[in-house]
Amino acid sequence: MGRQAILTRNVLAGIPALVAQGLRKADIAKRLGCKESTLQVRCCNAGISLRGGAKRLKLRDGVPLTLSRETIASLGMRAAREGCSEAQLASDLLETIARDGLYDAVLDLGPPLPAN
Numbered sequence: 232m233g234r235q236a237i238l239t240r241n242v243l244a245g246i247p248a249l250v251a252q253g254l255r256k257a258d259i260a261k262r263l264g265c266k267e268s269t270l271q272v273r274c275c276n277a278g279i280s281l282r283g284g285a286k287r288l289k290l291r292d293g294v295p296l297t298l299s300r301e302t303i304a305s306l307g308m309r310a311a312r313e314g315c316s317e318a319q320l321a322s323d324l325l326e327t328i329a330r331d332g333l334y335d336a337v338l339d340l341g342p343p344l345p346a347n
Contacts, residue, residue, distance in 0.1 A: 237265045238273045240311065246270075246279050247307025247317075251300040256281045278316035279307055296321060 260267040
């Protein structure tokens, strides 16, 4: 019988939240019961950053986007479930909002005001 995987897809999806809480790579590895080097490689392959603080994402065409740690953690968890990077998920979300004119719905501004 083989060894059971520690860094499953669900576990990886929760790592950005641990980073957002201020845990360092060594602390996360210890908590999860794996080697720091294994954590680093698996997170790198999954597009998960182990660095804390605000993060700049590069969207398509090199557009920079600065987001809070909490937002990156949330994007990271969803991106891991979708099998893509935080940057790709953010880009896809913005593309959909722009294409479908969902600005008011997303920003919860309510219906547009009638023209005078």
